[in-house]
Amino acid sequence: MPKSKNIISLVDVSFSYNNAEEQLKHISINIKKGSCILITGSSGCGKTTLTRLINGLIPHYYEGELSGDIIINDKKTNQMEAWEYGLYVGSVFQDARSQFFTSTVIDEVAFSAENYGKSPKWIKERMNSILEYNEISYLKNQKLINLSSGEKQKVAMAAAQINDPDIYVLDEPSANLDNRSAWLLAELIKQLKDMGKTIIIAEHRFFFLMEVLDEVVYMKNGEIDARWTLDEFAALTEKELDYFGLRSNKMKQLKVKESLEKNHDGSNSYLEINDLAISYNRFSKPILTHLNFDFKKGDVVAITGKNGVGKTTLAKTICGLLIENSGEIKLASKTIRSKYRLNHSWFVLQDTDYQLFSDSVINEMMLGMEQSESNRQLAEKLLRELNLWEYREQHPATLSGGQKQRLTFAVGLMRQPDILIFDEPTSGLDALNMKQIVKLIEEKSTKGTVIIIISHDYEFIDLACQRVVHIGDYG
Amino acid sequence: MKSKNSTKLISKDYLTIGLYTVVSLVISFALSMLTIPFLVWAYPFATAFVLFFTCPIYLLMAFKVGKKGTLFIFGVINGLFYTIMGAPFVLPFVLVGGLLGEIVLAKSGKYRSFKSQAVAYIIYNLIYGFCNYIVMAISAEYYLSTMQVEGALRDAYIKYMTTPVWIVVAIVAVVGGIYLGCLFGYKLLKKHFVKSGFISIG
Amino acid sequence: MKNKKIEIDPRIQLIILILMGCLVLFANVNQLMALNGFSLLFLILNGKYRKAFNSIVFLVLIYGMHHVIQQSDQQFIKLLGFFTFLALRFMPILLIASVLQDVPSGRLIASLQKIKIPKNILITFSVTLRFFPIMQYESEAIQMSSKLRGLSFKQPKNWLHPLNSFEYTIVPLMMRTLKISDELAASASTKGIDYPAMRTSIYVIQVKWFDVSMVVLFVVWSICVFLFIR
Numbered sequence A: 001m002p003k004s005k006n007i008i009s010l011v012d013v014s015f016s017y018n019n020a021e022e023q024l025k026h027i028s029i030n031i032k033k034g035s036c037i038l039i040t041g042s043s044g045c046g047k048t049t050l051t052r053l054i055n056g057l058i059p060h061y062y063e064g065e066l067s068g069d070i071i072i073n074d075k076k077t078n079q080m081e082a083w084e085y086g087l088y089v090g091s092v093f094q095d096a097r098s099q100f101f102t103s104t105v106i107d108e109v110a111f112s113a114e115n116y117g118k119s120p121k122w123i124k125e126r127m128n129s130i131l132e133y134n135e136i137s138y139l140k141n142q143k144l145i146n147l148s149s150g151e152k153q154k155v156a157m158a159a160a161q162i163n164d165p166d167i168y169v170l171d172e173p174s175a176n177l178d179n180r181s182a183w184l185l186a187e188l189i190k191q192l193k194d195m196g197k198t199i200i201i202a203e204h205r206f207f208f209l210m211e212v213l214d215e216v217v218y219m220k221n222g223e224i225d226a227r228w229t230l231d232e233f234a235a236l237t238e239k240e241l242d243y244f245g246l247r248s249n250k251m252k253q254l255k256v257k258e259s260l261e262k263n264h265d266g267s268n269s270y271l272e273i274n275d276l277a278i279s280y281n282r283f284s285k286p287i288l289t290h291l292n293f294d295f296k297k298g299d300v301v302a303i304t305g306k307n308g309v310g311k312t313t314l315a316k317t318i319c320g321l322l323i324e325n326s327g328e329i330k331l332a333s334k335t336i337r338s339k340y341r342l343n344h345s346w347f348v349l350q351d352t353d354y355q356l357f358s359d360s361v362i363n364e365m366m367l368g369m370e371q372s373e374s375n376r377q378l379a380e381k382l383l384r385e386l387n388l389w390e391y392r393e394q395h396p397a398t399l400s401g402g403q404k405q406r407l408t409f410a411v412g413l414m415r416q417p418d419i420l421i422f423d424e425p426t427s428g429l430d431a432l433n434m435k436q437i438v439k440l441i442e443e444k445s446t447k448g449t450v451i452i453i454i455s456h457d458y459e460f461i462d463l464a465c466q467r468v469v470h471i472g473d474y475g
Numbered sequence B: 001m002k003s004k005n006s007t008k009l010i011s012k013d014y015l016t017i018g019l020y021t022v023v024s025l026v027i028s029f030a031l032s033m034l035t036i037p038f039l040v041w042a043y044p045f046a047t048a049f050v051l052f053f054t055c056p057i058y059l060l061m062a063f064k065v066g067k068k069g070t071l072f073i074f075g076v077i078n079g080l081f082y083t084i085m086g087a088p089f090v091l092p093f094v095l096v097g098g099l100l101g102e103i104v105l106a107k108s109g110k111y112r113s114f115k116s117q118a119v120a121y122i123i124y125n126l127i128y129g130f131c132n133y134i135v136m137a138i139s140a141e142y143y144l145s146t147m148q149v150e151g152a153l154r155d156a157y158i159k160y161m162t163t164p165v166w167i168v169v170a171i172v173a174v175v176g177g178i179y180l181g182c183l184f185g186y187k188l189l190k191k192h193f194v195k196s197g198f199i200s201i202g
Numbered sequence C: 001m002k003n004k005k006i007e008i009d010p011r012i013q014l015i016i017l018i019l020m021g022c023l024v025l026f027a028n029v030n031q032l033m034a035l036n037g038f039s040l041l042f043l044i045l046n047g048k049y050r051k052a053f054n055s056i057v058f059l060v061l062i063y064g065m066h067h068v069i070q071q072s073d074q075q076f077i078k079l080l081g082f083f084t085f086l087a088l089r090f091m092p093i094l095l096i097a098s099v100l101q102d103v104p105s106g107r108l109i110a111s112l113q114k115i116k117i118p119k120n121i122l123i124t125f126s127v128t129l130r131f132f133p134i135m136q137y138e139s140e141a142i143q144m145s146s147k148l149r150g151l152s153f154k155q156p157k158n159w160l161h162p163l164n165s166f167e168y169t170i171v172p173l174m175m176r177t178l179k180i181s182d183e184l185a186a187s188a189s190t191k192g193i194d195y196p197a198m199r200t201s202i203y204v205i206q207v208k209w210f211d212v213s214m215v216v217l218f219v220v221w222s223i224c225v226f227l228f229i230r
Helices: A047-055 A080-090 A105-115 A120-133 A151-161 A179-195 A231-235 A238-244 A310-319 A338-344 A363-368 A373-385 A403-411 A433-447 A458-462 B013-065 B070-086 B090-108 B114-146 B151-162 B164-194 C010-026 C029-045 C049-069 C075-101 C105-114 C118-148 C155-158 C162-190 C209-228
Strands: A006-017 A022-032 A034-040 A066-070 A089-092 A168-171 A198-202 A215-220 A223-229 A270-280 A288-295 A300-305 A324-329 A343-346 A417-422 A450-454 A467-470
Touching: A006 A047, A006 A198, A022 A047, A022 A066, A022 A198, A022 A223, A022 A338, A034 A047, A034 B114, A047 A066, A047 A198, A047 C075, A080 A089, A080 C162, A089 A151, A089 C162, A105 A120, A105 A151, A105 C105, A120 A151, A120 C029, A151 A179, A179 A198, A179 C029, A198 C075, A215 A231, A223 A231, A270 A310, A288 C010, A300 A310, A300 A403, A300 A433, A300 A458, A310 A343, A310 A417, A324 A338, A343 A403, A363 A373, A363 A403, A373 A403, A403 A433, A433 A458, A467 B070, B013 B070, B013 B114, B013 C162, B070 B090, B070 C010, B070 C075, B090 B114, B114 B164, B114 C049, B164 C162, C010 C029, C010 C075, C010 C105, C010 C209, C029 C049, C029 C075, C029 C209, C049 C075, C105 C118, C118 C162, C155 C162
Parallel strands: A034 A198, A034 A215, A089 A168, A168 A198, A300 A450, A300 A467, A343 A417, A417 A450
Antiparallel strands: A006 A022, A006 A066, A215 A223, A270 A288, A270 A324
């Protein structure tokens, strides 16, 4: 086998989705067998589209105008059937929820091989070795709904391996993972690479991949703008990364100081949380107890901790969606109950699809509010400040991820909340959008709003927050 | 690139139909629970009430897929679910209803048309609702006679469930409920899904 | 992967379920209790001890309530008895169905495939089963957001505008369903769902002696019920 055989070649490939402008413009690239490539760039640069060329979703699932040649494993793809790709390319997507077809771990891992009519004996043997290799044998008899998001992603990776494909395509696989799970993913990718597999990853967030990559491909506006070897990429300074609009290539240690203890300087506290116990609903056992925090006006505090430890439940309790199990929450020295909290807080969820209800941006702003002139003016002001005014008649579903998030933010600002909570605001966002959120938060903080941010994005936390509260054990 | 075979159902369509059927089933159950206290007296209207709210979901699914077989598969999945949840007698009715609905749609030739989908859905639900109605009527009558429920209540109940007039009322309620539901659903479709480009009309 | 308990072939479970569904239509209260007895036995044989215990408690309670209601002379109370009757009538079916619902989807699909149900319907059915808990999660998230906005159904003022409130609940749910179905279908495409040949399964589907004996037991039980119980 020649040392540097190309397993994937794109020759002058251009593509546009139906009724849209060109997404990929004259791309030519060769990928060597056994290499691990990161494809990155700002939102909309075309990296996901590029991955779709490799796993066959384009042109067989996403239709459009495709020109140029794509050669995978020495075969031209225009001679391949839609179902052929799955034998050579294993795909893992961002959202584990919408990748699963079955109810149990073993069924899911076996799924693709069953589709291809492989013999049961072969499948079972292969499955056992994959479960062992991926260190998830302990999950063998589990139902998928009982797994954590990190475990789900592991199962998704295992399922992609069942047919022993030569190529793996991962599209933003770490978007929903906490830092620890991201590192575990990197280890798994290294193992696959050691087996001689070729791995292509499209991601914004890549610091955890730095020991595993061979090359980095940077895309901009549908073209390949730059290409670096790992050493070259690791040597890029922060300023250079900034110029490219990329996130950090180093794992940050949190510089922001931690403070768990109540500051007994009670007079400065604006929001006090005293001996709080929280639970999923009023009748179940508390999942966290004896929580004591103080926030001053304008504080920007991050809450970190493993997935599942209770951060979101805490956030829901603080903003009034859940009633506290015991303890109290005080604002300006007055105890406030959940109903009050609900009217004076705002919570921006990780997935903004759940928070937009109306048929146009301006209607979304006015929804649920008094239809007064002063409100209309406030809506206009906020939309202009957030660069959304020009989209005011558009349906919210047509906005980009970053725009939807700003809209959700704006909707909350209409209510002039005292407490603002964000849940993983930078998940899936590129560097530019991330910096915009930092700016928004700074502005709000100067006006005195208490801002609480749940995040595992250390780079973001360092930029935006003054303090960190950590829940649960470390590591 | 060769264009897709645009009239046959493909795996993507099956998945779409499946998922929307689940949404429809869950909404139906949730709303049916609400109507239980009124069941004995207002059964015909209760059914129409629940069906009204399933119309937007059905319409969205029908317009998204836009192909022959959507309604039938919708019926099959519904039937299978009712079977594993304890009401297997529903299955033949939804199959017949689905088939008849498909025939109507095939005749009109247009799958993304409000009129033909509304008519097809009405036919499907008349057959399906009919079966539920009959079962309830038999159960009630059986119960009432074995329990010797006498007097005004029993007469009222028998009246509602078995006299031709009231059966006609039930049919009219279902037809009206679905027609209005489809109007409501179509409005929602245009307001949100056409506007945001997910669906195209006709 | 040896299980201590017996696993009845899903097709047999389905047949028993359907037959039971028809039988309950003709049974009176005492016969229903006997049929419930079979279902409880079915649960126990399938290893669902906890559920069997809870169901016994529930059934005894309902039966007791039903008797009390029967003694009464009030027409209104007698009419309430209709609902206890319905509960007794549906329990046998629900109990058998609950066993079926616990079968791993791969096994269910493989057994349905043996009775020649087309592949696409099977996959759809499997995915649909998978989707229920996802949908619950999605609805909760939407409910939470709408509560935050003051639009939720839990707030009585919204009952005055039921159509609008329905719109705010259903539209995000449908958007999400749209998105999820697209992503799922794309994922399926990469997993060879369109492969033209027959699908295999890691489960071996074979009717075994205990499947047959289950059916025999069911038939005998039902005959006895209708012959001997009034």
